[in-house]
Each structure stands twice: as structure tokens, then as C-alpha cells.
Amino acid sequence: MESNGTRTLRRAAAAALLFAVLVAMLTPASTQAAAAVDGHADPIAPVALALAVILMSAKLGGDLAVRLGQPAVLGELVIGVVLGNLGLLGFHGFEAWSADGSTIDMLARIGVLILLFEVGLESTVAQMMKVGVSSLLVAVVGVAAPFALGWAVGAWLLPQHTVYVHAFLGATLTATSVGITARVLKDLNRSKSPEARVILGAAVIDDVLGLVILAAVAGVIAAADAGTTISQGAIAWILGKAALFLLGALTLGLFLSKRLFRFASKLRSLGVLLATGLSFCFVLAYLSSEIGLAPIVGAFAAGLILEDLHYRDFVDRGEHSLEELTHTISQFLVPIFFVLMGMRTDLSSFGEPGVLALAAVLTVAAIAGKQVCGLGVVGRGFDRLAIGIGMVPRGEVGLIFADIGSKLAVQGEKIIDQATFSAVVIMVIVTTMVTPPALKWSLGRKSSG
Amino acid sequence: MESNGTRTLRRAAAAALLFAVLVAMLTPASTQAAAAVDGHADPIAPVALALAVILMSAKLGGDLAVRLGQPAVLGELVIGVVLGNLGLLGFHGFEAWSADGSTIDMLARIGVLILLFEVGLESTVAQMMKVGVSSLLVAVVGVAAPFALGWAVGAWLLPQHTVYVHAFLGATLTATSVGITARVLKDLNRSKSPEARVILGAAVIDDVLGLVILAAVAGVIAAADAGTTISQGAIAWILGKAALFLLGALTLGLFLSKRLFRFASKLRSLGVLLATGLSFCFVLAYLSSEIGLAPIVGAFAAGLILEDLHYRDFVDRGEHSLEELTHTISQFLVPIFFVLMGMRTDLSSFGEPGVLALAAVLTVAAIAGKQVCGLGVVGRGFDRLAIGIGMVPRGEVGLIFADIGSKLAVQGEKIIDQATFSAVVIMVIVTTMVTPPALKWSLGRKSSG
Numbered sequence: 001m002e003s004n005g006t007r008t009l010r011r012a013a014a015a016a017l018l019f020a021v022l023v024a025m026l027t028p029a030s031t032q033a034a035a036a037v038d039g040h041a042d043p044i045a046p047v048a049l050a051l052a053v054i055l056m057s058a059k060l061g062g063d064l065a066v067r068l069g070q071p072a073v074l075g076e077l078v079i080g081v082v083l084g085n086l087g088l089l090g091f092h093g094f095e096a097w098s099a100d101g102s103t104i105d106m107l108a109r110i111g112v113l114i115l116l117f118e119v120g121l122e123s124t125v126a127q128m129m130k131v132g133v134s135s136l137l138v139a140v141v142g143v144a145a146p147f148a149l150g151w152a153v154g155a156w157l158l159p160q161h162t163v164y165v166h167a168f169l170g171a172t173l174t175a176t177s178v179g180i181t182a183r184v185l186k187d188l189n190r191s192k193s194p195e196a197r198v199i200l201g202a203a204v205i206d207d208v209l210g211l212v213i214l215a216a217v218a219g220v221i222a223a224a225d226a227g228t229t230i231s232q233g234a235i236a237w238i239l240g241k242a243a244l245f246l247l248g249a250l251t252l253g254l255f256l257s258k259r260l261f262r263f264a265s266k267l268r269s270l271g272v273l274l275a276t277g278l279s280f281c282f283v284l285a286y287l288s289s290e291i292g293l294a295p296i297v298g299a300f301a302a303g304l305i306l307e308d309l310h311y312r313d314f315v316d317r318g319e320h321s322l323e324e325l326t327h328t329i330s331q332f333l334v335p336i337f338f339v340l341m342g343m344r345t346d347l348s349s350f351g352e353p354g355v356l357a358l359a360a361v362l363t364v365a366a367i368a369g370k371q372v373c374g375l376g377v378v379g380r381g382f383d384r385l386a387i388g389i390g391m392v393p394r395g396e397v398g399l400i401f402a403d404i405g406s407k408l409a410v411q412g413e414k415i416i417d418q419a420t421f422s423a424v425v426i427m428v429i430v431t432t433m434v435t436p437p438a439l440k441w442s443l444g445r446k447s448s449g
Numbered sequence: 450m451e452s453n454g455t456r457t458l459r460r461a462a463a464a465a466l467l468f469a470v471l472v473a474m475l476t477p478a479s480t481q482a483a484a485a486v487d488g489h490a491d492p493i494a495p496v497a498l499a500l501a502v503i504l505m506s507a508k509l510g511g512d513l514a515v516r517l518g519q520p521a522v523l524g525e526l527v528i529g530v531v532l533g534n535l536g537l538l539g540f541h542g543f544e545a546w547s548a549d550g551s552t553i554d555m556l557a558r559i560g561v562l563i564l565l566f567e568v569g570l571e572s573t574v575a576q577m578m579k580v581g582v583s584s585l586l587v588a589v590v591g592v593a594a595p596f597a598l599g600w601a602v603g604a605w606l607l608p609q610h611t612v613y614v615h616a617f618l619g620a621t622l623t624a625t626s627v628g629i630t631a632r633v634l635k636d637l638n639r640s641k642s643p644e645a646r647v648i649l650g651a652a653v654i655d656d657v658l659g660l661v662i663l664a665a666v667a668g669v670i671a672a673a674d675a676g677t678t679i680s681q682g683a684i685a686w687i688l689g690k691a692a693l694f695l696l697g698a699l700t701l702g703l704f705l706s707k708r709l710f711r712f713a714s715k716l717r718s719l720g721v722l723l724a725t726g727l728s729f730c731f732v733l734a735y736l737s738s739e740i741g742l743a744p745i746v747g748a749f750a751a752g753l754i755l756e757d758l759h760y761r762d763f764v765d766r767g768e769h770s771l772e773e774l775t776h777t778i779s780q781f782l783v784p785i786f787f788v789l790m791g792m793r794t795d796l797s798s799f800g801e802p803g804v805l806a807l808a809a810v811l812t813v814a815a816i817a818g819k820q821v822c823g824l825g826v827v828g829r830g831f832d833r834l835a836i837g838i839g840m841v842p843r844g845e846v847g848l849i850f851a852d853i854g855s856k857l858a859v860q861g862e863k864i865i866d867q868a869t870f871s872a873v874v875i876m877v878i879v880t881t882m883v884t885p886p887a888l889k890w891s892l893g894r895k896s897s898g
Binding site (some may be wrong): 042043044045046047048049051052055056058059060062063065066067072075101103106109110113264267268269270271272274275276278279280282283285286289290294295320325328329331332335 | 493496512552716725744774
């Protein structure tokens with residue numbers, strides 16, 4: 001234990017040293033423009049440096065998180081918060097990276113698509129249909145309760161904001177992070193337990209319900225911003241469009257994707273499986289955006305549709321599976337998203353009155369809202385507490401919602417302002433951090449009892 | 450044979466159909482801005498569509514090329530030429546993709562770094578040191594002769610342009626494409642023959658020499674553009690800096706990278722090997738840009754430095770090797786580069802007097818310049834003709850040089866203008882296309898004789 005602690009400290013010191021070297025290396029970058037005569041300043045050079053700093057920071061943060069018994073994603077977020085707030089210490093070299101529309105920002109956006117695609121790949125449409133009444137009920141309760149609680153928290157603590165802000169805040173609390181839950185269950189070697197099956201099934205449905213709510217709320221907000229109100233019929237239309245898109249993608253997609261992959265399996269060049277899989281994901285992301293949904297909905301649907309069967313021809317001849325290939329791409333691009341999310345957390349806004357209070361109440365609402373989930377489980381012998389705990393982590397989906405909210409505005413008023421965004425990030429950090437030890441305790445309690 | 454031809458035709462028809470569907474899908478994109486009210490137009494949506502079209506086009510082009518006995522890269526280039534010139538048929542939807550600084554352009558630039566890193570990974574510093582006098586002589590002759598011939602062609606056919614243009618044209622003819630040569634030898638199952646070893650060794654040295662020449666020529670041009678001339682001492686300084694950087698990267702890099710990977714192998718989160726390898730590549734790319742070299746020089750050096758030994762710890766515990774991981778990333782990003790290079794070829798400039806003539810003479814110079822290579826081989830029993838042919842393909846490096854040249858200017862005069870760029874692309878296409886059948890013939894002639 002002692003030696004482990006010392007080692008952790010030594011690693012942390014080494015990490016800090018490496019980090020200082022990287023920062024020092026960055027300094028000449030500012031003088032680069034002046035020295036343009038002595039070389040063709042390729043615009044990729046600063047991007048390459050940014051990628052190196054982000055990737056290594058993500059892995060160092062992930063390592064520290066894992067050593068502290070936490071999921072790696074938490075460390076990526078926290079190291080992002082550190083990088084993004086070096087301005088408080090007078091260092092502003094990293095701030096341009098997180099600017100909207102920068103290359104790093106676009107890479108992060110591609111990263112989210114890949115992540116949702118990867119999560120979708122872990123389940124099939126058939127598995128989704130099979131997960132019983134329990135998963136569906138758990139998901140519905142697990143979306144409705146936090147949505148109502150989040151809305152109430154908004155109305156209570158942000159009375160100066162509009163109802164749109166309150167509703168959006170509710171929406172950010174809805175979706176369980178499939179990735180984090182699955183990862184924690186895997187780490188505990190419990191991913192085949194009955195509780196795990198209910199949690200994972202519910203988390204998947206929960207994601208879809210959350211995304212539909214997001215589409216509806218975002219549609220209402222876009223209409224309000226355009227100065228019009230939106231009729232109940234129009235809300236129903238948004239919900240209907242979303243449902244139609246998902247149903248259409250799932251049915252037509254299943255039909256077409258089989259043919260697409262059968263065709264692709266006959267193409268004689270390298271990398272066809274990855275290119276076809278990614279293209280399928282990108283086209284559905286584009287289509288879902290065209291229809292008024294977030295691109296991540298399409299990416300997730302694409303992942304759900306594709307099954308091992310589709311690309312058996314490729315795997316039979318010794319190629320890697322699409323999951324493996326996608327996982328490698330996600331190892332490169334997904335950390336960029338989480339570090340960038342962390343970087344956008346403005347620590348100075350934590351000093352503002354109300355941010356910490358809002359974060360605390362939001363966190364309580366987020367945890368309490370999912371605890372009623374257990375009531376949805378039909379049948380005996382289930383650890384209802386463990387199921388409620390398993391639904392707690394918000395992770396990437398909550399951040400994606402907050403990110404979308406920060407880009408929406410009604411009559412010039414941002415839906416998710418800097419302070420609220422920071423509060424949501426704190427909520428995500430706490431719900432993510434609380435889950436692994438709590439789930440471990442709850443499942444351990446049952447098996448030993 | 451008949452059935453094969455029919456199948457090729459059927460595939461081509463299917464490809465054209467798929468392509469038409471994709472184009473039709475693109476049309477609503479132009480009306481998207483008008484319909485912004487009905488959704489949060491995520492800036493990633495058009496990028497996702499562009500990526501899907503580029504990736505699928507690349508694979509379709511690659512398939513056709515492979516069916517015709519050509520390397521896949523050729524098909525990616527040609528399909529890029531088609532996509533980029535749909536404007537001639539009145540369709541301009543794709544033109545924004547190839548704009549300088551667009552997300553697609555930046556992804557392509559990251560793709561080139563990954564490609565050169567990957568090529569570097571295929572060799573080690575020790576292998577480079579071991580390749581005998583033959584490889585070194587072949588490389589020096591194979592760089593000097595095309596450089597002189599290219600310069601002469603420029604002076605002869607482009608008398609209205611400055612000496613900078615002529616010198617740069619010479620530089621674009623210098624470097625053999627390691628990737629294409631290696632791929633062709635592998636396809637012919639001859640990658641362990643003595644000729645193959647000399648060719649691959651020479652191609653590696655050749656790359657470095659070509660990159661050093663590029664650095665020198667680009668430095669001279671940058672100085673000329675700033676209105677100053679560059680002294681011979683300054684040219685020597687550029688060469689010296691390049692040599693110092695490469696030597697420093699190779700020696701210090703070998704020393705530091707071992708420690709870096711030993712440290713990284715102790716980090717407890719997923720994807721550490723890929724993140725560390727890519728970061729190493731990106732940092733060296735950044736440093737080589739800081740020193741006045743092209744970022745690809747650093748990426749290539751990073752690949753040379755890293756050896757299996759560095760990440761044995763990772764592979765021992767069952768992770769994929771860095772080559773495999775990098776190869777997956779390159780499957781995603783590298784085709785973007787080649788398709789984009791094709792897209793930048795302006796077919797309408799082929800009508801201009803002189804472009805086809807320039808292309809024809811450049812191609813002859815490129816092929817002839819490498820045929821004298823065989824004279825550099827020391828010892829008996831080598832197929833000198835096969836070695837000369839093996840050095841012919843210019844591929845990605847020639848395109849990268851032309852791309853850099855198209856972004857350099859002296860007193861407002863572009864170094865590589867649209868017409869010259871098109872001529873270089875034709876030269877690359879022809880040298881790439883000629884090599885596989887010629888090499889097959891030459892090596893077959895020896896073994897059957």
C-alpha cells in the first residue's frame with residue numbers, strides 16, 4: 001500500500017514534469033508568426049502539438065483516475081479542467097484549442113459521433129427488442145423522474161431564467177451513460193448478471209428517450225428563438241419525426257445495411273470494412289441532423305443497426321471486426337472530446353454565487369431521480385438498489401446535452417450559460433465518480449449476503 | 450475472364466448508382482441554411498456527409514484500381530479527380546471540401562502525418578544504418594539525376610518562370626514512394642529478395658534526401674519571397690539544421706523514446722500505446738516545422754525511431770502493436786488525403802497549351818532519372834533493371850511536394866501553379882501506374898531466365 005502510494009506520487013511528479021516540458025515547448029509557437037520567413041508555417045503544426053498535449057494529458061489523467069479506482073473518463077475531464085483554466089495562472093496558450101469551429105473542436109465532434117456509434121455497436125436491434133418490460137419501465141421512470149426533478153431545480157434556483165432553461169436543465173439529467181455503466185460492470189466482472197442486463201437494456205432505451213426529449217426541447221427552443229411559439233401539434237411532429245427516423249433507420253437500415261456490407265465485402269482494397277462502417281455512421285448522423293435531430297442520434301442508430309452478421313464475410317477472411325477497428329479510432333478521437341469538455345469548464349465561474357449550490361442540488365436530483373428506477377423492475381430476486389445505482393452516471397450524454405444547450409439561445413439569452421454549464425459538469429463528475437464504488441458495494445453486499 | 454469483366458462492369462454500375470444516390474442526398478444540404486429554424490444545424494453534419502462520400506468513393510476507386518491490377522492508391526487519386534471536376538458538369542457541391550483550412554483539408558493533413566509515421570514504423574534506425582553502400586549510392590543517384598532532369602525540364606518548358614520554379618520542379622521528382630514500392634513487392638511476394646532490400650533501403654534514404662532538398666529549396670524560396678537573397682552559408686545552414694534535426698531526432702529520440710514508452714507502459718488506462726505513439730509523431734512533426742522542415746519529416750523520423758522493442762510491454766499483455774493501431778487510423782485518414790489531392794487536379798487546365806506536354810516530358814524525366822539508379826548497385830547478381838524500375842513510383846511524396854509548392858510564392862508568383870500541379874499529378878499517376886506491371890515483368894524475367 002505504502003509502495004503503491006509512493007509510486008503514484010512519483011508518477012504524478014513525472015507527469016507534472018512532462019507536462020511542464022510540453023508547456024515550455026509551446027512557448028516558441030507564439031513567436032512562430034514572426035519567424036515565418038524561415039519556413040513554410042504549415043497550419044497542421046500547432047494542431048499536431050495540441051493533439052499531442054491533449055492525448056498525453058488524457059492518458060495521464062486517465063491513469064490517475066484508474067489508480068484512484070475511478071473510470072478513466074473522469075481523469076480526462078479533470079485534466080481538461082486543469083488545462084482549460086491555466087489562464088487563471090496567466091498561461092493562455094491552450095485557450096484557442098477549445099474555440100468553436102477550430103480543428104480540435106471539429107475533431108472532438110467527430111469523436112462524439114464515433115463514441116455513440118461504438119456504444120451502439122455494443123447492442124443490436126434484436127437485443128433492444130428483447131429486453132423485457134423491466135428495462136422499458138426502468139428507462140421510462142429513469143427519464144421522467146430526473147426530467148421533472150431537473151425542471152423543478154431549475155425553476156427553484158434559476159427563477160430569473162425562462163422556462164426553456166428549466167426544461168433543458170431537466171433534459172440534461174435524463175440520460176444514463178451506457179459507456180460508463182457498461183465499463184464499470186465489466187471492471188467488476190458482473191456484466192452477465194441479471195441486474196446488469198436490466199441496467200444495460202434500460203440505459204440503451206433511456207438514451208433514445210433522452211435524445212427524443214432533447215430533440216423536442218431543442219425544437220421548442222429554436223421556435224421560441226425565431227420569435228414564434230410552437231404548437232402542441234408541432235411538438236408532436238418533432239416527437240413523431242424522431243420516432244419515424246429511428247423506426248425508419250432501424251427497419252430500412254437493417255434491410256439496406258445488409259446489402260451495403262455484402263456489396264462492400266466484394267470490394268478489393270484494404271480498409272473497406274472500416275470505411276463502410278464509418279460512412280454508414282456518418283450518413284445516418286447527417287440524415288438525423290437534416291431531420292432536426294442531433295447527429296449523435298444517427299450515429300447511435302447506425303451502431304445499433306450493424307451486427308456481427310453484416311461483416312462476417314470480412315472477419316471470416318481474418319480482418320479485425322468493426323468493433324475493434326472503431327475502438328482504435330475512438331481511442332484517438334474520443335479523449336479529445338472529454339478533454340475539450342473539461343477545458344470549457346470555467347473554474348472562475350465557480351466563485352459566482354449559486355454555481356456550487358446549483359451543482360449540489362442538481363447532483364442530488366440526478367441521483368435521487370434514478371433511485372426510483374428500481375420500482376420499475378418486474379419480478380423477484382433483483383437487487384433494485386444496484387439497478388438504481390447503475391443508472392446514476394451521466395457521463396458523455398449529459399455533457400453532450402449541456403454542450404448543445406450552450407449553443408442554443410432564445411432572444412439572445414443562452415440556454416446553458418457558463419455558470420449552468422459548469423454546474424452540469426460538476427454534476428457529471430460527481431455522478432460518474434460516485435457510481436463505481438457504490439455499485440461495487442451494492443453488488444458485493446448481495447453476493448456475500 | 451469474361452465473367453470477371455462482366456462482374457467488374459456490374460460493380461462499376463452499382464458504384465455509379467450509389468454515387469448518384471450520395472450526390473442526390475447532398476442536394477438538400479444547400480437548402481439547409483434556409484431551414485435552420487427547424488433544428489440546431491450542427492457544423493459536423495456537412496463534414497460527416499463529406500467524410501462518408503470521400504471514404505466510400507476512395508474504396509470504390511481503390512476496388513476498380515485493384516481489379517485492373519493497379520495499387521489502390523491510384524484509384525483513390527482518380528476518383529478524387531472525378532469528384533473535384535464535377536463542376537465541369539455543373540455540380541459544385543463538393544468544391545468547398547478541398548478549400549485550404551477546411552476541416553476536410555485539416556483531416557487530410559493529419560492523414561499525411563499518419564501515413565509518413567506508418568511508413569517510418571516499417572523500418573528501424575538500425576536497418577537504415579545496415580543497408581549497405583548499394584542502397585546509399587542508389588539513393589544518391591536516384592535523387593540527383595531526377596533533380597537535375599526536372600530542373601532542366603522546367604528551364605526548357607517553363608522559361609517564363611523563375612529559377613525557383615525550375616528547382617522546385619526538380620525537387621518534386623526526387624523522392625520514391627516507399628509505400629507504393631513496398632506494397633508492390635509484397636503483392637508480388639518478393640519483399641525478401643536482394644533487389645527488394647536494396648530498393649527499400651534506397652527508398653528510405655531517398656525519402657530523407659528528398660525531404661532535405663525540399664527544406665533547402667523551400668528555404669531559398671521563402672527568403673526570395675521576403676525580398677532577400679539567401680547566401681550559400683544560409684543554404685548550408687538549412688541543410689545543416691535538417692541534418693542536425695534528423696541526427697538529433699534519431700539519437701536523442703532513440704534514448705528518450707525508450708524511457709517515454711517504459712513510463713507509458715505503466716499508465717493504467719486504455720489506449721495508452723496509440724496515444725503515446727501518435728503524440729510522439731505529432732511532437733516531432735511540430736518540432737520539425739519549428740526548425741523550418743516540413744512536418745512530415747518529423748512524422749517520418751518518429752516512425753523510424755520507434756521499434757517493436759519500445760512497446761513490447763504493451764504487446765506482451767495482449768494489446769495490438771503500434772503498427773496495427775496506426776494502420777487502422779491511417780485507413781480512416783489517409784484516403785482523405787489522396788482523394789483531396791485528386792480533387793485539386795483541375796481537368797480544365799489540361800486544355801491549356803503545354804500542360805500535357807509538360808506532363809509527358811516530366812514523366813519521361815521521372816522514369817529516366819531513376820533508371821541510372823541501377824548503376825549505383827555494388828556487387829554481382831543483382832537485377833539492376835528491376836531496381837531502377839522499383840524506384841520509379843513517386844506517389845504520395847511527389848504529391849506532398851507539389852502541394853507544398855502550391856502554397857509557396859515568390860513576389861506573388863505561385864511556385865507550383867494550377868497547370869504545373871496538374872502536370873505533376875499526371876506524372877505521379879503515370880509513374881505509379883507503370884510500376885506494378887513493369888516490376889512484375891522484370892522480376893519474372895529473372896526468375897524464369
